[in-house]
Amino acid sequence: MYGLGPSVILHLCKRVSLTGHELYYDNYFSSYNLLQVLKAKKIFAAGTIRINRFSNPPVISDKEGKKRERGYSQEVSSLDGDVVVVKWLDNRGVVLASNYIGIGEEDKVKRWDKKSSKYIEVSRPEIVKRYNHGMGGVDLLDQLVSLYRIFIRSKKWTLRMIFHALDLAIVNSWLEYREDGKNSGTPQSNILDLLDFRLRVAEGFVRAGKPIQENKSGRPSSDSSPVFAKRQNCEKRPFREVQLDSVDHLPEHDGKKEPTRCKQVNCTQRSHIFCKKCEVHLCINRGRNCFVNFHK
Incomplete structure (x- = not known):
């Protein structure tokens, strides 16, 4: 009845029992009927919209908007007064709709102007201010996810x-x-x-929680990953999850001429013994067992 996007919003709103909440979403979820239903539930909603989902309200076109000064905004209300559509001219036209707020009290924001090569102040409608504040967490999340997204070849x-x-x-x-x-x-x-x-x-x-992977003998196969030589005298401390998992922490002698500094906290001794899994040197003496203490 409402479409996929609005249906998702309505499904999530079932948990909202108290009135007076503010809800913000982007144009994928917006529709005229959704704003009406949310207003009946006494939920204040606003979001960017796609014009064709709102029966093409009479807002100025992008071509006409280029003739206006930057920061110009226009407000159009529905006949029943339930929904307000606002078009704001920033770098390009931005169209938003709400069931509780329109242009409202405008404020000033700084925007970079390419022509003058400096920041200028432009007017901003209240609906844009509230939308940016409400959607900030979602936009930040999308940005952070895109930085190191897991790459997968599959199209499934x-x-x-x-x-x-x-x-x-x-x-x-x-x-x-x-x-x-x-x-x-x-x-x-x-x-x-x-x-x-x-x-x-x-x-x-x-x-963490895994046994040591023993290196295979012989020549590596052609499809195996390349092996990079480790830098000399470079020991990194293991993560706590690996250090304390109590799995396969086995001591071994390094076979070097000179012992290496023990990595246990507050220990100044040197040792030839190292942990095969953690890859750090730890001393084992008669009165001090740093190997055991390090893994507790």
Whole structure:
């Protein structure tokens, strides 16, 4: 009856029991009937629209808009007064519709002007201000997902949906992790950026709780991944998920002439013993067992 996009909005709104909520969405979900239904439910809604879904309201065309100054806006209301359509001229025409707000109280925003090569102030309708504020989280999420999206060759929509869901989960987890770090007073330098966070999650899934993968003997096959030589004297500390998983942490002698500094906290000893899984040196002495303490 309402179409796929509006039906999704109405389905999600079933959980909204209290009145007075504000709801924002983009043009894929917008329709005239949807705004009417949401108004009957006392939910304030606004979003960008596609003109052909609103019976082509009498707003100025993009060609006419080029003759107007930047920041010009036009408001058109439905006959029953339930829906307001606003067209705002920024770099290009932007059309929005709402069941509770139109041009309203305009404010000033700075925009880059190519002709004068400087920032200028243009008027902005209230509906655009509220929409930008409400959609900021969604736009930011889309931007972050696009930075390191999981690449998949398959054209099957099921696989694409699964990997897109993984991207959404990782980005949302990183946003919560960053917010928790700020609230707990963690220095900004100690908070992982999105790429390091993704790498840490990936390595945790690959290595945590898994036994050591022994290297195969003989020549590598032609389809195997290339092997890159490790830099000398380069030890990286394992992630906590790998360090504490209690799986296959086996000691081995490095066979070097000189011992390497123990990586246990507050230990100044040197050792030839290293953990095969964590790939860090740890000492085992009569009065001190850093190998065991490191993995607790």
